[in-house]
Amino acid sequence: MIPAWIEKKRWWLEDIGAPFLITRLVLLFIGWFSQAIPPTATMPTRGWQFSPHRLLDIWGRWDTGWYISIIQDGYGAVVNQYGQSSTAFFPAYPYLVKLIHHLLVPPGLRTTGTILFVGLLVSNAAFLGALTLLHSLIRSRWSDRATARTAALFLCVFPTSFVLSAFYTEALYLFLSVAAFYCAEKGRWGWAGAAGGLLAVTRAQGVLIVIPLAISYWQKRRRPGWSALYWR
Secondary structure: OHHHHHHHOHHHHHHHHHHHHHHHHHHHHHHHHHHHOOOOOOOOOOOOOOOOOHHHHOOOOOOHHHHHHHHHHOOOOOOOOOOOOHHHOOOHHHHHHHHHHHHHOOHHHOOHHHHHHHHHHHHHHHHHHHHHHHHHHHHHHHOOHHHHHHHHHHHHHOHHHHHHHOOOOHHHHHHHHHHHHHHHHOOOHHHHHHHHHHHHOOOHHHHHHHHHHHHHHHHHHOOOOHHHOOOO
């Protein structure tokens, strides 16, 4: 039974699973050995630290602190010494992580480290989902597995793709973007709108998804219709 399942999903394992796993292992290797780089005068300390486990903590930097503060304490109007506050960050990602964290982790075991761990699960699952939908979207439009495989590979090896596995919104944003286009390609306008709506509360620029979705709708329908406004 297992060999039959593997054979059925071989395309996913080869085109998506393998490049994802290999590139993430390479990034873990780089992150682990980066501790050998000596500190500089301008950056004498590590800054944020969310977990005592280095292989987890390397994925939490910079804005991770803001998202974790939203998860733990909610939004607040108080600004720090740099004039910054949590209100600059959109809610979809931190509240999704918070929901899953509360579902998976018992109250007595919840720490900043467990929040980081769950957030990394969310980010990497979203990245895998984005790769899968992108692969399917390309194959459905051009019937070319080689192009779909290359697109997934390039997305994995792109130099800044490490943020797609970190405690950031980028992976969720990418997943929702591709999901909106995939659903539009299939004519599932309700789902496309839902993905676009979630995209708008993930990052500020997500609201711009309405432009390509409107163009796609017009190209397929050539006339306005009620299906552009309601769930279907």
